[in-house]
Amino acid sequence: MLNPAMPLPDDPLDRDILIGAGDISTDEMYINMGPQHPSTHGVLRVLLRTDGEIVTEAHPHIGYLHRCAEKIGECLDYIKFQPYTDRMDYLAAMNNNLGYAMTVEKLAGLEIPERAQLLRVIIVELNRIASHLIAFGTYGLDAGALTPFFHAWREREEMLTLFEKICGARLTYNYVCIGGVVNDMPEGWEDMVLDFLDRFEKRWKEYNDLLTYNRIFIRRTADIGVITREDCVAYALTGPMMRGSGIDWDLRRDRPYMMYDRFEYDIPIGEGKMGTVGDCWDRYWVRMVEMKESGKIVRQAFDMLKGAEGTHKAKVPKVFKPKKGECYVGIENPRGELGFYIVSDGSKNAYRMRVRGPSFCNLSILEKLLPGAMIADAVMIIGSTDIVLGEVDR
Amino acid sequence: MVETFKDFGFAVKTAIKGMGITLKTFFEKPVTLQYPEERPEVDSRYRGIHFLEQEKCISCKVCALACPVDCIHIESELPEKGLYDWDRFDIDYGLCMFCELCCFPCPTNCIHMGKEFDFSRFSRMDLVRNMLTWEGVSPAQKKEVDGIAAEKAAKKAAAAEAKKKAAQDEPKDTQDEKKDGE
């Protein structure tokens, strides 16, 4: 059988024999996948050159959601830009808030109270679960199973209700602000979260029965879209994409920020359980396990919160003018390393704002990954990168 | 060959396991809400459409300054009597992104995020909401407010009448004015 991970030989006859076409050779044709295609996760357009069902070339075209967030960042003052970060990676808005807030805090040299940091950890890890739930659900959709998506939404809705209780919004939270978090947690919220986590862990096992260990799903994902360690580093892939390829690297552990060095949790890496290391199934599995690990961190953070000092927010001047300088802070977003690079000229606006969207970088490997795969595999590979087009295009 | 058959058997086994999950869900209670009839109870922190405690507002426009999308429009004259000499306090919900940044800097803590979330309208202009509802204002204040409003209305009417009269008296002049305006 054809192994889609294998590059096609140059000689057309060899290729025909490999793909089983015998002496029937086919014309290649260009076909547009997107921008209105059901499984491009938004408005991504991939121009495919196909030989029958097999992709020989792929050119991703992005920019359909471009809103020039970086320009907005230059035009608005530091506090006002905060809500815009929600709109980049809208599935993990808390993480984006955090990345931005941490960059500005570093620029301004603000000290964040312990309590605020723990609340940040809790909310960010919960958001990681919520984001990976979407990744899980939509990956099921890509594979043709619609039910996991709705099951994932069932739990995600509960999480959104939790978020609504703490910050008032269900999607664009604007909760983590410069200097801490906007509100302290309401009464009884801790119990609700812990209760949810208990239920969630049971559901998590159901997901595995429903999709992860389904043989058809494994056949669709194992050995497909294999990213080697070298490629992974060369294309600067981060997050689950990188860990799926077997590289044991997590910003939370290896370049700790906030209080992540005080928690105990495992970092899942791809082991090639169902096929090759670095295939779609590995990336998917890393995300599944990360959900569980995030739950662990949340539980520990709640324990630490009882003895935490300080309030939920540090004192921040009303007019915010950091000194001249620049800094880059990268944090571990559900999709990889989210970095904000801010150049300050001492005024109340940023001189230059640059965002390293993890999806943007993760998507750039498509050009290399898709050739040799079948169209159905292309769908699975795009799904396994778990991109959010709002962040790719910013 | 044997591998293929084994694989097939494994596929059937896992498929049946998955079907067990869906069958279990089939007999569980649905989690959805019947939206227009059943409305979700939003939390007290919910960020819906604003409400303004008007008697507290001092028209300092800090909220409008804090707004990242400039959707709050406040126009007021310097108060002659009391604090209520408003022309407009509009929020354009076509622009508003419900970030709550307008509520934090308010010195009198008079603008809040409300609980209303269903605000779809047929026209964009309908999304501009006048916050001057005068709700929660005491009767005495209301009287004062009404008085000012009536006075203003009378003034406007008088001005309009005078204009009309002038227009009737000298129609040629108004035409010239128009030309000048252009």
Add this chain to the structure above:
Amino acid sequence: MFEQSIILSAIRDAIDWVLGLVGQDISILPLPVQVVLCGLIAAGGLMGAIAFAVLIYVWMERRIAGRMQARRGPNRVGPYGLLQTVADTFKLLRKEDIIPTGANRILFAFAPMLVLAGVVAAFAAIPISWDADKGEPIMIADIDLGIFLITAIVATEVIGVIMAGWASNNKWSLYGAMREAAQVVSYEIPLGLSLLVPVLIVGDLSLGAATEDQLGGNWLIWRNPFMWAVFFIFYVAGLANCKRAPFDLPEAESELVAGFHTEYSGLRFSFFFMEEYASMTLISAIGAIYFFGAGDLFGLQGSSSLIMFGVLLFKILVSIFVMMWIRWTLPRLRIDQVMTLGYKVLTPIAFFLLLGVTVWDLYDLNDKLWELFSRS
């Protein structure tokens, strides 16, 4: 012609009665006209019945999908949302009939009809019940070559799908059509082989004979130990043949947008929709008739043909429920895996089972084993 089929002769009698009201007799019409007239009425009735059934199926599908996904499904229009599909039908009827630029207009318009016609025609050879008085199955055309005719006539559907995909002037549609051609044609082999087994046991190609053979609880599924496996092969191949998940490759929505019917809208689209559900019913009906005793309920149903029809309907609905259950659980296979499954797994197993059943029947192992057990 009329003597062969209870339904056709009933229609003939009805026409006779209507003509009798104006003092005429059916014999004033020449025989070919009589046959064509009765056939048209039967076809119209069949079409109406299928359209009605599709309304119910679509409702069922959506409710089942809803419940399996922890939501409710349609529940606004009519009680339990039963009229939702009726409303949707009106919506489809009112939709603009779009033929894309560059499409082959004739083939594009003709394809949905061809697709539906094949499946509907196949129902003529399906016995819906058993008439105990006359000792005959109730069906439109009791053809000796019943199952042969059905498999042959259903195969025309592939031509329609290829026509639709090719005429749409859309590359995704073309992919869908080519996948359909590859998939359905290859799955007809295991499907045919698994259908050969009951034919072999019954000893007749007509489905009426199969109905008769199984009266009184003597279902084919109990006849020998291979039959469950044969049924399984039949069911899987049948799923693939009517393009149901996990074999819905020709219309795989996450890969091919909507496959061969991407460009279709309105009534023409609803034809494809009806075809899918009609062929599901057809596969379920053949399964019920050839493996689970048609309208027979271990002989408990008495001799009323209406109840037998009800029992058959119930069996069909259970089978369709399982099809929907599978669809809302499993991910989709890849096209090469579908082909591998068809050629490398199902076909060899089907051959093996056919051989096994032949040997079993040849040596009458049922009786021999029974003797062995009763002796010990």
Add this chain to the structure above:
Amino acid sequence: MNTKEIFEDIQGRVSGVAGYEEPEVGDAWIQVDPDHWHSVARFLRDDDKLRFDMCLLVTGLDYPDEKWVVVYHLHSQPHNQRTIIKVDLPHDDEPSLDSVHDVWPAANWHERETLDLMGIQFRGHPNPTRILCPDDWVGYPLRKDYEFPTEYRGIPYERNEKI
């Protein structure tokens, strides 16, 4: 190693390292001469002590009438260290710099984005086209002197100052 140590280490070993700067707040960076940038990049990636094998971010900066700056954020996977490289270009209309897509494939799209939004050309780039804006977009939006067009393909742009 922090950026200062890296600078001291590579200063004598590769030509083209122009200087080290530290701002009032935030991260320090190493200045690299634009003519030597490609060889420096290769050196940074291949040197055993450095092994900057990941290019996290490429940023263009516009200082009107002064200079263009291209900033590279580098990360070393084996040594878990990071540094920032800045390349200054004279502020003319057609700034250009050697592309490093062959050193770090990740830089490919980032360079395209810098070209698209900042208008800095990368010599030797395999696909120097716009990536976020439409192909026929005029101007480079992130330049400080950029003026937003009043129309794009017949779609007028109106800014509603007053509702």
